[in-house]
Amino acid sequence: MPRRPVQKLKRSAVKLGPFELEHPAVLAPMAGITDSPFRRLMRRLGSPIVISELVSANGIEHGGEKTIALLRFHEEERPVGIQIFSEDTSLLCKAAQKIEKLGADFVDLNLGCPVPKVVKRGAGSALCRDPIALGKLLTELVNSVQIPVTIKIRTGWDATSRNALECVRAATDAGVRWVAIHGRTRAQGYSGEADWDFISEIKAKSSIPIIGNGDLATPEMALDRLKSSGVDAVMVGRAALRNPFFFEQVHALWRHENYLLPSAERYLEILKTQRLLFEEAYSPRTAMLQMRKFLAWFSAGYPGCHDFRRKVFSMTDFEALWQDALLFFETQVRDRDLRFMAQPFLMGGHG
Numbered sequence: 136m137p138r139r140p141v142q143k144l145k146r147s148a149v150k151l152g153p154f155e156l157e158h159p160a161v162l163a164p165m166a167g168i169t170d171s172p173f174r175r176l177m178r179r180l181g182s183p184i185v186i187s188e189l190v191s192a193n194g195i196e197h198g199g200e201k202t203i204a205l206l207r208f209h210e211e212e213r214p215v216g217i218q219i220f221s222e223d224t225s226l227l228c229k230a231a232q233k234i235e236k237l238g239a240d241f242v243d244l245n246l247g248c249p250v251p252k253v254v255k256r257g258a259g260s261a262l263c264r265d266p267i268a269l270g271k272l273l274t275e276l277v278n279s280v281q282i283p284v285t286i287k288i289r290t291g292w293d294a295t296s297r298n299a300l301e302c303v304r305a306a307t308d309a310g311v312r313w314v315a316i317h318g319r320t321r322a323q324g325y326s327g328e329a330d331w332d333f334i335s336e337i338k339a340k341s342s343i344p345i346i347g348n349g350d351l352a353t354p355e356m357a358l359d360r361l362k363s364s365g366v367d368a369v370m371v372g373r374a375a376l377r378n379p380f381f382f383e384q385v386h387a388l389w390r391h392e393n394y395l396l397p398s399a400e401r402y403l404e405i406l407k408t409q410r411l412l413f414e415e416a417y418s419p420r421t422a423m424l425q426m427r428k429f430l431a432w433f434s435a436g437y438p439g440c441h442d443f444r445r446k447v448f449s450m451t452d453f454e455a456l457w458q459d460a461l462l463f464f465e466t467q468v469r470d471r472d473l474r475f476m477a478q479p480f481l482m483g484g485h486g
């Protein structure tokens with residue numbers, strides 16, 4: 136990974152709503168990924184706040200076991216936000232109240248999900264199509280709880296309706312504490328590139344904190360984008376699935392220090408910690424399935440990753456796979472050439 140010096144940035148803590156962050160890069164919410172054990176790991180590895188995956192407010196109302204399980208968090212995660220989605224304002228308010236009661240530090244509304252199942256109901260990114268109606272919804276949501284309400288949006292529905300600025304204004308009037316913007320339209324899904332010029336333009340015209348998001352592949356790039364766009368913070372999703380040390384590396388650069396690449400020993404220690412965190416939270420079977428997914432992501436791009444990935448999803452003896460995995464990472468991390476980290480990766484998701 137290139138380690139050129141970043142341009143001078145202020146070193147002070149970063150204010151985001153009521154929270155003071157040690158540095159300005161935060162982990163993005165990701166469905167099936169940012170569960171409580173992974174959020175704990177990422178807090179330990181330097182993400183200054185964490186957010187759950189999107190949770191259905193309708194599901195919370197019905198009280199299904201699986202949905203309620205998604206609301207659980209560990210004290211170690213604080214500040215932690217729970218992200219919700221629905222097309223129904225009253226269900227969103229009830230869900231936010233439940234989340235407040237559970238003690239979460241903030242509630243985040245998903246307004247960026249492009250998935251047909253979600254937008255067809257009028258939830259996710261569909262709610263941004265009408266900023267006036269959105270403003271009313273957000274006002275009710277903000278008034279329904281004491282904890283901060285934040286939102287995550289895209290730049291617009293499609294190339295002809297990039298109305299993120301109107302959405303940010305509606306959010307500002309409603310009392311939303313920050314807006315995270317994934318720099319693609321709903322129509323783009325994950326194709327093309329995040330439009331950081333547009334994010335920058337919105338930031339310049341906004342009076343509440345803006346978090347820029349999209350395609351930040353390396354810690355250096357994250358801080359370069361932060362500086363060039365003027366956003367208050369950046370949000371990083373997929374890159375943290377290839378490089379779990381992303382946030383502590385940003386923190387080092389933020390302090391004007393060069394970061395050391397993790398040693399093989401440290402890499403293995405983190406894998407073992409992650410396995411323990413999964414085992415603490417889940418049944419042995421679920422813990423193993425989660426760990427398999429992460430082994431595949433963490434290995435993506437390393438030489439031999441295709442063969443290793445095949446093993447990850449085909450070996451039935453998990454302990455044997457685990458020994459292979461430790462060996463794979465020990466070898467790869469020792470002899471690495473990390474230029475591949477800047478390549479596109481995992482092109483799909485809920486925001």
Ligand SMILES: Cc1cc2nc3c(=O)[nH]c(=O)nc-3n(C[C@H](O)[C@H](O)[C@H](O)COP(=O)(O)O)c2cc1C
Binds near residue numbers: 163164372374481484
């Ligand atoms: C597998 C996956 C799941 C995602 N799930 C969510 C989600 O639950 N809520 C959300 O707001 N965004 C979700 N996203 C979008 C990310 O938060 C982020 O906006 C997007 O990946 C772009 O950032 P990146 O280029 O740093 O990954 C998801 C993305 C991926 C790849």
